[in-house]
Amino acid sequence: MPIWTLNKDRCALIVVDMQNDFVREGAIMEVKDAKGQIPQIQRLIACCRELGIPVIYTQQITDAVFCPMEVIGQPWLKEAGMREGTEGIEIIDELKPEPGEHVIKKRRFSAFYQTDLEIILKNIRGMEQSVDTIIVCGTVTNICCESTIRDAFFRDYKVVLGTDVCSAHTPEAQAATIENMKIFGRSMSCDEIIEELTQ
Numbered sequence: 340m341p342i343w344t345l346n347k348d349r350c351a352l353i354v355v356d357m358q359n360d361f362v363r364e365g366a367i368m369e370v371k372d373a374k375g376q377i378p379q380i381q382r383l384i385a386c387c388r389e390l391g392i393p394v395i396y397t398q399q400i401t402d403a404v405f406c407p408m409e410v411i412g413q414p415w416l417k418e419a420g421m422r423e424g425t426e427g428i429e430i431i432d433e434l435k436p437e438p439g440e441h442v443i444k445k446r447r448f449s450a451f452y453q454t455d456l457e458i459i460l461k462n463i464r465g466m467e468q469s470v471d472t473i474i475v476c477g478t479v480t481n482i483c484c485e486s487t488i489r490d491a492f493f494r495d496y497k498v499v500l501g502t503d504v505c506s507a508h509t510p511e512a513q514a515a516t517i518e519n520m521k522i523f524g525r526s527m528s529c530d531e532i533i534e535e536l537t538q
Contacts, residue, residue: 341525343472343497345535351393351460351470352383353450355477355484355505357434358398360427362478367427372506373478377433379529380476380504384434386533393463393470396436397443397450398428399483448486457494472497474532476504481512488516488523498524501532 357380360366362373387394401421421428423444436442441463443454450456460470473491475484475498484505491498500520507513520526527535 345472347390347392347536348468349470350472350474351395351463352387352474353487354394354396354434355450355475355487356397356399357477358428358430360421362431370478370506370508376504376506380434383476383501383504383529383532386536390536395441395443395459396430397445400428400444400446448483449490450487451490474499474501476501478506480505480507481516485516485519492523499532500524500526502526502528504529
């Protein structure tokens with residue numbers, strides 16, 4: 340039995356970096372499993388919208404002046420990929436934000452780092468019923484998703500990782516983040532999340 344359960348009135352869904360440069364076949368940062376998870380993510384987003392749970396998107400953006408990915412074995416991003424104003428950073432058509440939904444542009448892995456995410460979470464439901472739980476889906480599980488999860492945990496949010504709505508480059512990387520969630524929050528399948536939200 341978990342020590343806490345999902346309360347739909349206090350949750351927000353964060354859709355991490357489901358943009359063309361990560362999802363489309365042959366894209367510069369393609370995550371092979373991301374495309375196959377689109378139907379499940381669509382189900383989760385639809386459920387959250389129906390329940391009035393805020394859906395927040397993130398976009399990873401780099402630039403030619405300073406690209407931190409260069410120091411972690413991805414020097415090609417110094418020249419191209421995830422650039423402001425390009426189709427590559429756009430959220431894929433299948434998961435497009437609806438009018439009024441927030442899109443966080445981030446230049447580091449965590450959606451909290453030097454963005455307005457925390458301000459949005461504190462105010463999106465009003466002061467008397469602010470968000471205290473974050474559900475995370477998207478890509479890349481062990482990098483941007485986990486970085487966001489850790490920063491949420493450090494800010495005292497309850498956090499859920501959607502195990503079949505987050506994708507990594509390898510099964511080992513996926514499993515490592517799921518293991519880490521024993522410390523940072525809960526790991527739940529899309530079906531489990533929807534069931535708990537709709538109870």
